[in-house]
Amino acid sequence: MNKSQIKGVGEKVRGKINEAVGKVRGDRAQAVKGKLQQGAGEARKQAGDAKEQVKKNNP
Structure with a gap:
């Protein structure tokens, strides 16, 4: 898990609250x-997911 994923999940939680x-x-x-924060958090998390996928495919 990278920083973008962690920050994205945190932003989603703050948005839900x-x-x-x-x-x-x-x-x-x-x-x-809150809804907007959740959207921004999801976008950041997905960017982190993409980074992880690239890392995984290019060792």
Whole structure:
């Protein structure tokens, strides 16, 4: 697991938390921010996954 994967997963978790807090508080902006964070985290994680795949295929 590389840094991009770890940071991506962390960003997704923060996004889920923000989304949940936004829903509980009725704060639509915070809920949307959480969704966006989750998307950014997934993108970063996938970039890390791609790096790992390249490493694995090119020793």
